[in-house]
Amino acid sequence: MGPKRQPTLDEVAARAGVSRSAASRVINNARHVSQAKRDAVERAVAELGFVPNPTARALATQQVGAVVLALSHHDPAQFTDPFFAQIVLGVNAELEKTELELLLVLADTTQGQARLQRILRSRRADGVMLMALHGDDPLAALADQHDVPVVFGGRPLHAEPRWYVDADNRGGSRLATEHLIGLGRRHIAVITGQMDTEAGTARHRGYLDAMAVAGLDPSRVEHGDFSEAGGAAAMTRLLAAYPEVDAVVAGSDATAAGALRALKAHGRTVPGDVAVIGFDDLLTALHTDPQLTTVHQPVHGLGREMAKMLLSLIAGEEPHPLILPTRLVRRASA
Amino acid sequence: MGPKRQPTLDEVAARAGVSRSAASRVINNARHVSQAKRDAVERAVAELGFVPNPTARALATQQVGAVVLALSHHDPAQFTDPFFAQIVLGVNAELEKTELELLLVLADTTQGQARLQRILRSRRADGVMLMALHGDDPLAALADQHDVPVVFGGRPLHAEPRWYVDADNRGGSRLATEHLIGLGRRHIAVITGQMDTEAGTARHRGYLDAMAVAGLDPSRVEHGDFSEAGGAAAMTRLLAAYPEVDAVVAGSDATAAGALRALKAHGRTVPGDVAVIGFDDLLTALHTDPQLTTVHQPVHGLGREMAKMLLSLIAGEEPHPLILPTRLVRRASA
DNA sequence: GTAGGGCCCGGGAGCGCTTCCAATAACCCT
DNA sequence: AGGGTTATTGGAAGCGCTCCCGGGCCCTAC
Known part of the structure; x- marks a missing residue:
């Protein structure tokens, strides 16, 4: 392990021959410090290798210097979805511009939820995503x-939070369905994501929107759970119930991949007999x-915007909620 | 947003009619507190909804109550590999048993590295993975x-750190190669992972081990980078250079998936013309x-053990480095 | 009867930093 | 030259908690 204790601000001040207040002003580059003292302090900082102690600073300023990203899911395996990795990456990209650290909380178990509670109540972080x-x-x-x-x-299902970032799930899903209709498909099924999530229901509604406009039968529906396995299982059920199906809009790329497999x-x-469209573009x-x-x-942008x-x-500002656009990416499966 | 300031320990003590020291002893359930005072404090804690301020506690105890998981990679996209998600999950599972928070540092850019430096030097965490x-x-x-x-x-390439957890990469890769040999394959190629990583080179050595024992030609090698795209590209090169190839051991599952595609x-x-074996079992x-x-x-276990x-x-203990076993999982591709 | 030897208990000194404040010093203008 | 700013300073009071210490108490053993 390492060498000695980190030097404190007092030691820096002593070495520079100034008061602690002055030293503090220098490292926070606040005003009211003469150039001479500023130089002296900076030299001392360099010589001693001083780094301010964030804990002490946090206690004094009442600002922790960290934010938490909490990912809630029932099944830990869900976290494996690269979707989350992208979110983390986006968040991280934005945070890198600041001095804030990222606290990751996986709030799947009740354990995790209690932990998040604790974090919130004890002001262990300056904010939460x-x-x-x-x-x-x-x-x-x-x-x-x-x-x-x-x-x-994303939004919780039955509430409109004050601040959120979401994607235009409904619009995107509608786009996808319209594309299939434009391709001449008429027996278009849908494999939804989890219907206890906003994204799941919104994407389903987008499908319903497009089908209604075209006057097509929107009843061919099976529920998945955003996962590959769920998609495969749903596709199998779909084929059994509606063998005439000639297109399917899936709740996610993983779902679509599963459908492809089934x-x-x-x-x-695919796309000969059945056209398939995913959602996410991972x-x-x-x-x-x-x-x-x-x-x-x-x-990635979703993470960044959050x-x-x-x-x-x-x-201390008052940002507005944000809904990011979605768009169709045409490749081979439809 | 929320209500008022969180109550402090002093307020709890006042309400319970005890000294701050006594109150502190109760919430840390230390000894030397009478049952009566203990009850009084606990009641006050409940009534006030007191939660100890971790920052203050950290300052006093010199223990931050957080550890960092630092993921280093050159390309952010690498983080997308579910491998990392599993690591995070494993780490989190173990941490959930404690009060420690998880700080995530993506040390890809020089930015990220500077950040990690800062964290270490300023004791913003009690430990690092x-x-x-x-x-x-x-x-x-x-x-x-x-x-x-x-x-x-995993270990860095040219150093044996004092504490590490690693998988038996060399042994696993040897197992894979031996399996192919046992299947009767004789023109066995390898698509390595990044050769500037220990895992990449160790897996390559495992292949060399097995080939040497069997007296086979170990020169059919192309380098990948653990990614799907890298695997596909390497496989294409392999086919061009060694059309006789009848098996390939890949540096990772993603690599193998790419190889399959190519x-x-x-x-x-597959496995008719060419047998393929991956590595990871994601x-x-x-x-x-x-x-x-x-x-x-x-x-997952790797994360947990870390x-x-x-x-x-x-x-304050002195654990030993740990190498976790690997084993062959037989499925359809070989 | 009294000298220990536990327990409780509260006072108070920090942990390392920020920041308010009162005191000086430097500077401007007319 | 003098009154009024405006800039620098360092002292000191916290931020909310932990923990060392010394003072009481009560019990036991001699």
């Missing part, structure tokens, strides 16, 4: 209870065979 | 410079067609 809420998620209620700004990533297993060709969409036509949502919004909240 | 080091990674050197315990996940594109069947191994025979490494080791280091 909350992702992926299911309908019954008790986390949703936490937002108002504490004196800490909370930004939602379709292949049942001897249907890297997986490129690795399927055929490559997925899908609805692009700016996942962080930005939180930052502006922390700065 | 460092993952995925490339050979030239400056992070590797940080371990000894600071008074903070550091556990490595093989299919070139009209080779979920992706189940989603390829055919499903991947692969070397299982306990990724956390455990760090915990024991923080507790």
Whole structure:
């Protein structure tokens, strides 16, 4: 292990021959310090290798210098979805411009939720980003209870939080469905995501929108859970119930990948027999065979915007909720 | 936003009619407090909704109550690999048993590295887990410079850190190669991972071990980068250079998936024409067609063991480095 | 009867930093 | 030259908690 204790501000001040206050002003480059003293302090800092102690600073300023990203999901495996990795990456990108640290809280278990509670109540962080809420998620209620700004990533099912960033799920799904209709498909099914999430229901509604406009039968529906396995299972049920199906809009790329697998297993060709459209446009969409036509949502941007919004909240501003656009990416599967 | 300021320990003490010291003893359930006072304090805590301020506590105890998981990679996209998600999950599982928070540092950019430096020097965390080091990674050197315990996940290329958790990469890769040999394959190629990582070179050596024992030609090698795209590209080069190839051991599951894609594109069947073995046994191994025979490494366990080791280091113990076993998982691709 | 030897208990000194404040010093203008 | 700013200073009071210490008490043992 390492050498000695880190030097304190007092030691720096002593070495520079100034008061602690002056030294403090220098390292925070505040005003009211003569150039001479400023130089002296800076030299001392360099010589001693001084780094301010964030804990002490936090105690004095009442600002922790950290924010939490809380990912809520029922099944830990969900976290494996590259979707979350992209979110983290986006958040991180924005945070890197600041001095804020990122606290990651996986709030799947009740354990994790208790932990998040504790963090909020004890002001262990200056703000919170909350992702992926299911309908019954008790986390949703936490937002108002504490004196800490909370930004939602996606919306909880039955509430409109004060601050959130979301993607235009409904619009994107409608786009996808319209594309299939434009292709001449008429027996278009949908494999939804989890229906206890806003994203799941919104994407389903987008499908319903487009089908209604075209006057098509919107009843071919099976529920998935955003996962590959769930998509495959739903596709199998779909084929059994509606063998005439000639297109399917899936709740996510993983869902679509699963559907592709099931379709292949049942001897249907894609896009020949059945056209498939995903949602997300993650890297997986490129690795399927055929490559997925899908609805692009700016996942990285979603993370970035969440962080930005939180930052502006922390700065005392009043940002507006944000809904990011989605767009269709045409590839081989539809 | 929320209500008022959180109550302080002084307020709790006042309300309970005891000294602050006594109140402190109660919430840390230390000894030397009468049952009566204990009850009084506990009642006050409940009534006031008191939660100790971690910052103040950290300042007083010199223990931050947080550890960092630092993921180092050159390309942010690498983080998207579910491998990292599993690591995070494993670490989190172990940390959930404690009161420690998880600080996530993505040390890809020089920005991120500076940040990690800062964290170490300012004692913003009680310990560090460092993952995925490339050979030239400056992070590797940080371990000894600071008074903070550091556990490595995987080893850096040219150094044997004091504390690390790794998988038996060499042994696993040897197992895979032996399996192919046992299948009667004789023109076995290898697509390596990044050769500036320990995992990359160790897996290559495992292949060399097995080939040497069998007296086979080990020169059919192309370098990948653990990614799907890299695997596909390498496979294409392999086919051009060594059309006789009848098996390939890949540096990772993603690499194998890419190889599968390239093989299919070139009209080779798997495992008929060419057998393929991956490494990792992530979920992706189940989603390829055919499903991947692969070397299982306990990724989740790797995360868990890193956390455990760090915990024991923080507790002042002297754990030993740990190499986790790998094993062959037979599925359809070989 | 009294000298220990536990327990409780509260006072108070920090942990390392920020920041208010009163005291000086420097500077401007007319 | 003098009154009024405006800039620098260092002292000192916290931020909210932990923990060392010394003072009481009560019990036991001699």
